[in-house]
Amino acid sequence: MTRNLLQRALRISFRSGVVFSLAALPVCTVHAQNAPVNARMEHGRYLAVAGDCLACHTATDGKPFAGGLDLKTPFGIITTSNITSDKETGIGNWTFEQFDNAVRHGKGPNGHLYPAMPYTAYSQITDADIADLWEYIRTLPPVSYKVESNKLPFPYNIRTLLVFWNFLFFKDATFVPDSSKNDEINRGAYLAQSLGHCGTCHTPKNALGGDTKDTFQGASLQGWFAPDLTNNAHTGLGQWTADDIVTYLRSGTNRYTAASGPMTEAIVNSTQHLTDADLHAIAAYFKALPPRTVSPPQPLAASNAQVTAGQRDFMVECSACHRSSGAGISNMIPDLRNNPAVNASNPDSLLNIVLKGTEGPATHANPTGAAMPGFGWKLQDEQIANILTYIRNSWGNAAPALSAADVSKARTTISAQPAVPR
Ligand code: HEC
Ligand code: HEC
Ligand code: HEC
Incomplete structure (x- = not known):
């Protein structure tokens, strides 16, 4: 890829809405004598995008890579580190060995790192790639910004405890290709399992x-559900072709669905910038995963009282966009029929989307992301429970009913506003 193309490919529109470009960071000019180092640095820059380092290591309205973003974990808040080349507050004094220790082995200068830094996935990065990644990270312009990472309550604030955690859950080994699979599938497996760290969100904990x-069988995270990515036709990607996956990761939408919540950020910051070959490799890998083995439940009968009440409200509130058939509009308004996100037994994403509304990612391939208004202010808990129970048991979908108490609980979890009293 030429430098220009790469620069264009790396334009990033960030979560705060501020649009800035990685190309604005100093770019080494290509001198004949150090061309190999430059090529490695450019490759390292691509790897950093594939690993989405920027997203976590930049605070809302903060300087790129200077850290300071608070990550909420079930154990408390961990703040991301400054990984710019500032000698005092960043990693400007670090050697390659120290960088490798942190990124692939979860060991920092002050002890073990918390797995909120996905070293559990990055451990699989190859020796060549970690070296190229360093060639890029070490050139990040210095930003003086002091971060206190560990704000966890006792006893989680004790880094030594992570020795036991790592012993139990961390496999410190680089990626080993599966010789029974072709090169494309192995490339996809490598990207998904190492830099892409898809399992951080999609693998249950x-x-x-x-x-x-x-x-990759689906997991909940802070008011969202990252669905099953196996080939299960009911809850996973079984109905999607490899091209459907590529289109989704590149544009944020496809003929079935549109991304919301944390996946929006992964697409905007990372996957949309991957090469076609790498996106196809990731798709080939997921299409080759055996389906999760659970059979779909029986749908509720159309005569069920919740289903009929939900259908009435769906016609009034939702059908203008999603159509009475649930079909939506291809590449713009999700098709709710036989939809894995709707079929997931965990309803967190659905509740989040209906209570707060959602905005699809704006990507190069699809600059105008579609949006859906929130209904939390307008609809009572019982109405939302009925509507979701209706869509989860219509048009080929089948999933457990929701109660008003489920909706009420979700309002608290995601701090959605209360409904206007009737
Ligand atoms: C999901 C969020 C997340 C992503 C993605 C992420 N990091 Fe981190 N990183 C963290 C957190 C949180 C810490 C602090 C952990 C701690 O203090 O125990 C950290 C710490 C580090 C450190 C140690 C810094 C120090 O001063 O000890 C380095 C180096 C680092 N990350 C590099 C990277 C690189 C390179 C990438 C991309 C390949 C990356 N990180 C992607 C969350 C993330
Ligand atoms: C930060 C967490 C996070 C990361 C990292 C992440 N995802 Fe997701 N992903 C989600 C969430 C949450 C959803 C559900 C979004 C929605 O309902 O619109 C999702 C949805 C998806 C979907 C759509 C599934 C469907 O049935 O609608 C696909 C495909 C997907 N992710 C693939 C990936 C791949 C491949 C990677 C790694 C390259 C990845 N994701 C990394 C959180 C994440
Ligand atoms: C103004 C048009 C509009 C209305 C009205 C609307 N939606 Fe949506 N809906 C959308 C759009 C657009 C998206 C995709 C947003 C994105 O890109 O993240 C969406 C996404 C969804 C999703 C996520 C589907 C998936 O595949 O991830 C669900 C579920 C949903 N809507 C249900 C509803 C329900 C229930 C109602 C009525 C209470 C409703 N919508 C009303 C436009 C609308």
Whole structure:
């Protein structure tokens, strides 16, 4: 890729709405004598985008890579570090070994890092790629900004405890290709499991925050549900073709759905910038994953009282956009029919979207992301429970009913506004 193309490819529209460009950071000019180092730095820049380092290591309205973003974990708040080349407050004095220790092995100068930094995935980065990533990270312009990362309450603030956590849940090993799979699938597996850290959100966690064995089978995170990415046709990507996955990761939408919440950020900051070949590799990998083995439940009968009440409100509030058939509008308004996000037994994303509304990602491939208004202010808990129960049990969907108490609980979890009293 030429430098120009790469610069254009790296324009980033950030979550705060501020649009800035990585190309505004100093770019090494290509001198004949150090061309190899430059090529490695450019490659490292691409790897940093694939790893989405910027998203976590930049505070809302903060300087790129200077850290300071608060990440909420079930154990308390961890703040991301300054990884610019500032010698006092960043990692300007670090050697490659120290960088490698932190990113792939979860060891910082002051002890073990918390797995909120996804070293559990980055451990799989190859030796060549971690070296190129360093060539890029070490050139980040210095920003003097002091961050106190560890604000966790006792006993979670004790870094030594992570020795036990790592012992239980961390496999410190680089990626090993599966010789029974072709090169494309192995490339996709590498990207998804290492830099892409898709499992950070999509793999269910145990009580201590470690990955369970149900890799990529869907997980809840702070009021959202990151769905099953296996080939299960009811809850996963079974109905999607490889091209549907590529289109989604590049544009944020496809003929079935549109991304919301944390996936929007992953697409805007990271996946939309990946090369076609890498996106196809990721798609090929997920299409080759065996389906999650659970059978869909029986849908509720159309005569069920919640279903009929929900249908009435759906016709009034939702059908103008999603159509009475649930079909929506291709690449703009999600098709709610036989929709894995709707079928997920965990309703967190649906509740979030209906209570607060949602805005699709604006990407190069789809500059005008569509939006849906929030209904939290307008609809009572019982109405929302009925509408969602209706869509979860119509048009080929089947998923458990929701109660008014579920909606009320979600309002608290995601701080949605109360409904205007009737
Ligand atoms: C999901 C959020 C997240 C992503 C993505 C992420 N980091 Fe981090 N990173 C963190 C957090 C949180 C810490 C602080 C952990 C701690 O203090 O225990 C951290 C710490 C670090 C440190 C140690 C800094 C120090 O002073 O100890 C380095 C180096 C680092 N990250 C580099 C990277 C690179 C390179 C990438 C991209 C390949 C990346 N990070 C992506 C969250 C993230
Ligand atoms: C920061 C958390 C996070 C990360 C990292 C992440 N995802 Fe997601 N993803 C989500 C959430 C949440 C949703 C649900 C969004 C919605 O309902 O619109 C989602 C939705 C999806 C969907 C749509 C599924 C469907 O049935 O509608 C696909 C495909 C997907 N992610 C693939 C990936 C891949 C591939 C990666 C890694 C390159 C990845 N995700 C990384 C959180 C994440
Ligand atoms: C003004 C048009 C509009 C109305 C009215 C509307 N929606 Fe939406 N809906 C959208 C759009 C656009 C999206 C995709 C947003 C995005 O890109 O994140 C969406 C997304 C969704 C999703 C997520 C689907 C998926 O595949 O991730 C659900 C579920 C949903 N809407 C349900 C409803 C319900 C229930 C109502 C009525 C209470 C409703 N919508 C009313 C436009 C609308």
